[in-house]
Amino acid sequence: MKVAIIGANGQLGTDLVEVFSPKQNVISLTHAEIEITDIDNVKKVLTSVKPDLLLNTAAYNKVPDAEKNPIEAFKINALGVRNLAKICQDEKIRFLHYSTDYVFDGKKQMPYTENDMPNPLNVYGNTKLSGEYFALNYCEYSFVVRVSGIYGKVPGRSKGNNFITSILKQAKERPEVKVVNDEVLTPTPTLWIAKNTLELVQANSYGLYHMSCEGEVSWYEFAKTIWEELKIKTPLHPASVKDFPSLVKRPFYSVLENQKLKTLGINQMPDWKEALVEFLKKNNI
Template sequence: MEATEGETYERKQGVLVIKIAIIGAKGQLGFDLVRAFKDTEHEIVPLTHADIDVTDLRSSVDILRNIQPEAVLNCAAYVRVDDAEEFADKAFAVNALGARNIALICSDLNLILVHISTDYVFDGRKTEPYTEEDTPDPLNVYGNSKLAGEYCIRNILEKYYIIRSSSLFGIAGASGKGGNFVETMIKKARSGEEIKVVDDMVMSPTYTRDAADMIRRILIKELPYGIYHAANTGQCSWYEFARTIFDILGIEADLYPTKTDAMKSKAKRPMYSPLVSMKLKKYGLEMENWEGALRRYLFEKEL
């Protein structure tokens, strides 16, 4: 990714050093992206929803023009998968129109865009992990809105990284969902609740700290623009994930497997959506197995 005419990216010892605006800085991934770049030579500008509304193109242009970053990391998203079925306008406003707006701004100001997407752009009919080359086919409104955002970016920009990740858990919790799966399981177990978790839906649990570190590497190593998958390696069902949480913590939980159909969720979800990156392997980059990442998360959150 060489600087083109008019670009003045600074490099120290061959490493890209730039000013970065992080949109959605208080979310699970946004929080860890701030941490990932905080102790580097990059200048970061964390932005929350109170600072910038990606659905408002005019105000967003003014805000980013005033900041004058070289790159924008967009973590803003409507993530309520079931609610999106009823409030599709809200999901598309943030996930599609919002992505389009930020892409237009990045095009106008000649900025690099890093945009976060999801495994839910796939239909889950494969029997092996999805790569960057697989064709998306979303099953629900949320997945369609995220895919629409991807297409907007790809049609508008050349300097973009679309990063798909999966089943995120992080220290900050998901502000839009009120916590994360790990903390929900721990809370239920410690309150003595009966816990039923699906054992027929398989994914790649991903620690946001690991995803954030990989995103930082992709950007500063100036990998070729395009779509990348950034998820912890390996796969498990949600039931296996819950069981592993309790095993690591030594919690005797009243845990039982159930089937997805029994949950009667509004949104249809992919039954199999682990992600793998064939592209990152080409550059010697790979994320840790999800079990090791989970152990680190459980240890680090207690520090």
């Protein structure tokens, strides 16, 4: 199978390339090679590469900046996905697109399944939800995979970091570190998302999927585990979202339940703590 991966040098894209490469013919597409907001360019690239499957990790994912640049965010997260979905439909290319837990408002306070109604609180979540609809409604061979709190060995390209790189920098540079204890989610390594994506595309059942680690944790508890594992001496304190004034409204609870992966019998996602400990060891952190 020929698999084209958009955002191949990004956080998730890097692990997708690594996991898919031994078994599939992988074509890595970086931003220099494809511009998803330009439908003529998308058509030119995809008709020349002729993949059987397209994986899209490209996104405008600087959440606070999206509040100030909603049009730019919509162009990439919604219209860019529409372009990909349209061309995939025309060229009969199977299409897998990644979305986010931020499509939910957090009021449920229990894990969200694929059947729960989204209600995004911010521009980023709204544009990502629109992208989901374009993917699912413009291409009949599409998967949409919602992920949450992702971290990989290559930090997010657009943000220049992920939670782990950012918290370790703070531990080095600050006398003490404060982390919010009232945002609960399930941080997930991109390597596991890549592995479970390979399983999913082989199952061939299109539609919407949740794909995060098992269990749930606040960002503070997650940081505390990193402190314990790495024996960090810098004092770590729990804080509230209110202590960090921001333009962006975020869900206080955005845990995803991998209900559809479980129904198909292909949920491979480990517990968040097991995955975190493995990640720290594997990457010599």
